[in-house]
Amino acid sequence: MLAWKKLIAPLIGGVIVAAALPxxxxxxxxxxxxxxxVDQVNFGGGTQLHACSSSYCSDQTAGDLTVGNTxxxxxxxxxxxxxARNEYLQLIVNATNIDTGGLSTSTPTTATATxxxxxxxxxxxxxxxxxxxxxxxxxHTMATSTTxxxxxxxxxxxxxxxxxxxxxxxxxxxxGANPVQVPSGSFSFGQAANGYNTCGQYxxxxxxANGNIIASSLxxxxxxxxxxxxxxxxxxxxxxxxxxxxxxxxxxxxx
Amino acid sequence: MKNLxxxxxxAIYALSAAVVLVAALLPVLANTASAVAQVTSRSITMSTSAxxxxxxxxxxxxxxxxxxxxxxxxVDFCSNDPLVGDSCTATAGTDVPNMSxxxxxxxxxxxxxxxxxxxxxGTNTYTSGTPKTLTITxxxxxxxxxxxxxRILVYANGGAGANTSASPGAYVDYGGVALSTASNISITAKxxxxxxxxxxQTSCGTAPSLTLGDPTTGALSTSTAYINSxxxxxxxxxxxxxxxxxxxxxxxxxxxxxxxxxxxxxxxYTITSQKPSAATFSTPGSEQFGMCAxxxxxxxxxxxxxxxxxxxxGCHSLTTGTYSGTSLFGFDDDTTSGGTNFxxxxxxxxxxxxxxxxxxxxxxxxxxxxxTEAGIYxxxxxxxxxxxx
Numbered sequence: 053m054l055a056w057k058k059l060i061a062p063l064i065g066g067v068i069v070a071a072a073l074p075x076x077x078x079x080x081x082x083x084x085x086x087x088x089x090v091d092q093v094n095f096g097g098g099t100q101l102h103a104c105s106s107s108y109c110s111d112q113t114a115g116d117l118t119v120g121n122t123x124x125x126x127x128x129x130x131x132x133x134x135x136a137r138n139e140y141l142q143l144i145v146n147a148t149n150i151d152t153g154g155l156s157t158s159t160p161t162t163a164t165a166t167x168x169x170x171x172x173x174x175x176x177x178x179x180x181x182x183x184x185x186x187x188x189x190x191x192h193t194m195a196t197s198t199t200x201x202x203x204x205x206x207x208x209x210x211x212x213x214x215x216x217x218x219x220x221x222x223x224x225x226x227x228g229a230n231p232v233q234v235p236s237g238s239f240s241f242g243q244a245a246n247g248y249n250t251c252g253q254y255x256x257x258x259x260x261a262n263g264n265i266i267a268s269s270l271x272x273x274x275x276x277x278x279x280x281x282x283x284x285x286x287x288x289x290x291x292x293x294x295x296x297x298x299x300x301x302x303x304x305x306x307x
Numbered sequence: 308m309k310n311l312x313x314x315x316x317x318a319i320y321a322l323s324a325a326v327v328l329v330a331a332l333l334p335v336l337a338n339t340a341s342a343v344a345q346v347t348s349r350s351i352t353m354s355t356s357a358x359x360x361x362x363x364x365x366x367x368x369x370x371x372x373x374x375x376x377x378x379x380x381x382v383d384f385c386s387n388d389p390l391v392g393d394s395c396t397a398t399a400g401t402d403v404p405n406m407s408x409x410x411x412x413x414x415x416x417x418x419x420x421x422x423x424x425x426x427x428x429g430t431n432t433y434t435s436g437t438p439k440t441l442t443i444t445x446x447x448x449x450x451x452x453x454x455x456x457x458r459i460l461v462y463a464n465g466g467a468g469a470n471t472s473a474s475p476g477a478y479v480d481y482g483g484v485a486l487s488t489a490s491n492i493s494i495t496a497k498x499x500x501x502x503x504x505x506x507x508q509t510s511c512g513t514a515p516s517l518t519l520g521d522p523t524t525g526a527l528s529t530s531t532a533y534i535n536s537x538x539x540x541x542x543x544x545x546x547x548x549x550x551x552x553x554x555x556x557x558x559x560x561x562x563x564x565x566x567x568x569x570x571x572x573x574x575x576y577t578i579t580s581q582k583p584s585a586a587t588f589s590t591p592g593s594e595q596f597g598m599c600a601x602x603x604x605x606x607x608x609x610x611x612x613x614x615x616x617x618x619x620x621g622c623h624s625l626t627t628g629t630y631s632g633t634s635l636f637g638f639d640d641d642t643t644s645g646g647t648n649f650x651x652x653x654x655x656x657x658x659x660x661x662x663x664x665x666x667x668x669x670x671x672x673x674x675x676x677x678x679t680e681a682g683i684y685x686x687x688x689x690x691x692x693x694x695x696x
Contacts, residue, residue: 139456141485144452155496167489284496288544288545288661289607289662291547292498294496295495295497296493300356300357
């Protein structure tokens with residue numbers, strides 16, 4: 053009887069170890085799909101994914117050692133409390149109705165609008181203009197510059213930038229804001245694009261076939277809050293009318 | 308007996324070790340056998356992110372992991388996640404796009420999942436490492452704002468069948484993409500209609516009061532022509548369809564005139580206007596009253612109208628006083644259309660479009676004949692600018 057115990061015990065032990073091995077290798081990993089993948093691995097700390105009662109579920113964390121994104125030219129990894137394996141892209145444009153009233157040949161008109169972007173498991177994102185500049189009922193489109201230029205009263209001009217503007221840098225007013233990384237620059241990396249990133253300088257480029265990048269991130273990024281600063285100038289010959297524009301932004305991530 | 312027992316125990320130990328080894332390698336072996344891989348550098352660029360936008364183009368780009376001959380594709384949109392094999396939550400047109408009108412050049416497109424996704428079949432190249440782009444047109448964006456997902460599946464030729472991303476069957480490549488619709492920023496700006504027209508002598512607000520004649524006596528001469536260039540005007544408008552300036556009034560006319568002040572009418576004591584269709588030279592000794600308009604240097608296609616066009620000198624740089632030059636002057640005081648005595652006046656200036664603020668001048672010229680009746684001749688001319696917006 054004792055001999056049989058000696059014989060059976062190793063076999064049972066082997067089966068138990070075999071059954072537990074995947075758990076040991078990838079504790080709490082979200083291995084999934086019919087062919088397996090391990091996108092998320094938990095080393096120590098207090099993270100627990102999908103802790104559920106009969107009614108509620110939660111993802112929990114305590115004492116994470118490191119957080120953030122690390123990458124080479126070919127690969128990247130995200131560490132932190134919750135690093136889900138789902139690709140993610142969120143663009144929120146805060147619904148804004150800008151009505152400038154009558155424009156002036158002598159005084160520039162300014163306005164602002166805000167949007168935010170976050171992207172996960174991506175090689176970055178871009179946000180582009182996807183709509184033409186303001187146009188009146190007669191078909192006249194306000195003049196724009198495809199290179200960044202200063203505001204000039206009396207010269208027809210529609211443009212934007214995505215940074216803080218001050219009179220000190222030649223802007224007609226103190227308005228707008230630089231991109232804000234939420235919660236901090238350790239997690240979020242969005243930036244205004246070239247041409248839209250200089251105080252007091254404005255441009256607006258757009259083609260139907262290819263929008264123009266106004267903001268981007270080179271890697272996965274937490275939330276970045278952007279403020280678009282608009283500038284409107286008209287000349288004495290700018291055709292009369294009500295100029296309207298639905299400023300459409302499109303965010304695209306490459307995963 | 309003891310040796311037999313040891314041998315049996317050794318065999319069981321070996322069997323246990325084998326079980327452990329197989330259990331550890333099983334996932335790896337299974338994975339290797341399937342050869343399924345994730346496409347890389349995958350993205351979908353929408354031509355617009357506006358909710359409910361129609362005829363949107365979804366430019367779908369990814370780099371294949373395998374090489375497949377004429378593969379089938381499934382692009383399936385779900386609102387819950389991008390993971391192939393997961394259930395797919397979707398209501399086409401609400402939280403994911405409506406693909407009912409989707410098309411991809413070169414492919415036969417079949418909708419799947421109640422229009423939430425499409426299956427593409429057709430002859431095409433699909434090479435490992437070479438980026439593949441599927442330009443999907445005719446998409447209707449979801450009406451909701453927010454994130455939704457695309458699941459891309461690549462099958463061997465004819466392999467897509469009735470599969471969806473939730474029940475994917477046997478596929479060769481796959482990948483997930485996240486997209487987002489977002490609100491528009493609505494912008495309204497108004498530009499008011501403007502027309503600025505001023506006739507002045509020194510500055511806007513000073514009505515011109517001109518004298519034609521000898522500076523001392525104020526009298527005209529049969530031997531010397533006199534001109535006066537002290538009337539100026541400034542014109543600006545943003546009227547896209549242009550502007551015209553008409554002049555109303557009479558030629559120089561003597562007060563107490565028994566008739567009208569129109570040239571040629573009975574009992575009219577007037578200085579005869581120069582009303583040929585084209586301006587004429589100033590000729591001392593012949594009764595003449597005329598005017599020309601200077602538009603030199605304007606950048607807005609502002610032009611003088613006949614007979615007020617001085618084709619010799621552009622009515623430019625003329626002085627005030629005696630004149631012996633070659634400039635041309637005219638004055639149409641007809642009572643019919645085109646004349647200053649017509650209700651609509653005589654057109655002096657016009658521009659086909661908006662006019663950037665421009666300051667020009669009007670120069671008047673007068674001559675008398677030996678038979679011109681003595682007296683003080685006067686006129687009051689009124690200029691009216693009309694823009695068409």
